[in-house]
Amino acid sequence: MSDLKSLGEFGLIDRIAAHGLARENGVIKGIGDDCAVLELDSDSVLLVTTDTLVEDIHFWFDRSAPEGLGYKILAVSLSDVAAMGGTPRDSVLSVSASATCDSGYLERVFEGIFACGRRYGVNIVGGDTTRTNGPLVFSLTLMGRMPADHVLYRSGARPGDRIFVSGTLGDAGAGLHLAGNDDRLAEKKREYLLRRLHRPLPRVELGRRLAESGLATAMIDLSDGLASDLGHLARASSVDMTVDLEKIPISPSLKEFCRLSRLSAQQLAVSAGEDYELALTGEPELCHKLQLNNELTCIGEVVEGCGIVRDLKSGEVLDVRGFDHFTEECST
Ligand SMILES: [Mg+2]
Secondary structure, eight states: OOOHHHHHHHHHHHHHHTTOOSOOTTEEEOSSSSSEEEEOSSSEEEEEEEEEEEBTTTBOTTTSOHHHHHHHHHHHHHHHHHHHTOEEEEEEEEEEEOTTSOHHHHHHHHHHHHHHHHHHTOEEEEEEEEEOSSOOEEEEEEEEEEEGGGOOOGGGOOTTOEEEEESOSSHHHHHHHTTSOOTTSOHHHHHHHHHHHHSOOOOHHHHHHHHHHTOEEEEEEOSSOHHHHHHHHHHHHTEEEEEOGGGSOOOHHHHHHHHHHTOOHHHHHHHOOOOOOEEEEEOTTHHHHHTOTTTEEEEEEEEESSSOEEETTTOOBOOSOOOOTTTSOOOO
């Protein structure tokens, strides 16, 4: 008998996917991208993504701010819709709680969800509530829509494309390290890194603009970390990717944090997750043509290959594997 630790998260997903579809009609993309893509009508598609937060795995009653928890469960789903280039619309929320659960705590989680919903124009239109004897669980399914011919899949990268990322990377990873007490870092920089971890700003507008432009070829959001998320893009597109580590955008706050803690900013930017920025591929002139030089940074190039991400200078393989919920300790 094999357990999930040996099967791994991706092995489990493969087992589910192996069952195939009961009906192929209307399913444009099933398992294997940031969202499922379903046919709505001849011009537009429905995007669907879901996320779950479990007590003592993703959050802790005594140390996670409930409003932040609520905000984040919707924000991470928004980021998946942004990664396809879509417009988020409506969501359903399921809550499993024990009969002794503090209703005031739940109310504060809901405040966080609804605050994020108001900011991005997303409704909660239904869901489910169940009693459990186990941990508190929130599960949110978000739906979005977009024109069918604009969808950016993970599989569209082609040799000769450049690789771009939005914003700065590694900040949320530094925010995790800050969860302990470290008051050597200036208050503003500390707040910035923690905000990047707890209040990510999914790049919905940018994703939509890139999809509409027709100049991007593939896109993913950075939830697991640059190396592993680029690995997903590279494997889905059957290409290799070379990344110039020195070009990865790093914030002044991260630089200062890493100087004080003797950590490598580059290492955090490559391997730490939860930045919820976008990584995409597209034609070399994309930034210039869309006047996105302030929002996007070119960090590498797509080359012929079979799904490997390498450091341009050393040739070292960067994406050993993605984050696995069953084989690794969760860090949030
Ligand atoms: Mg994603």
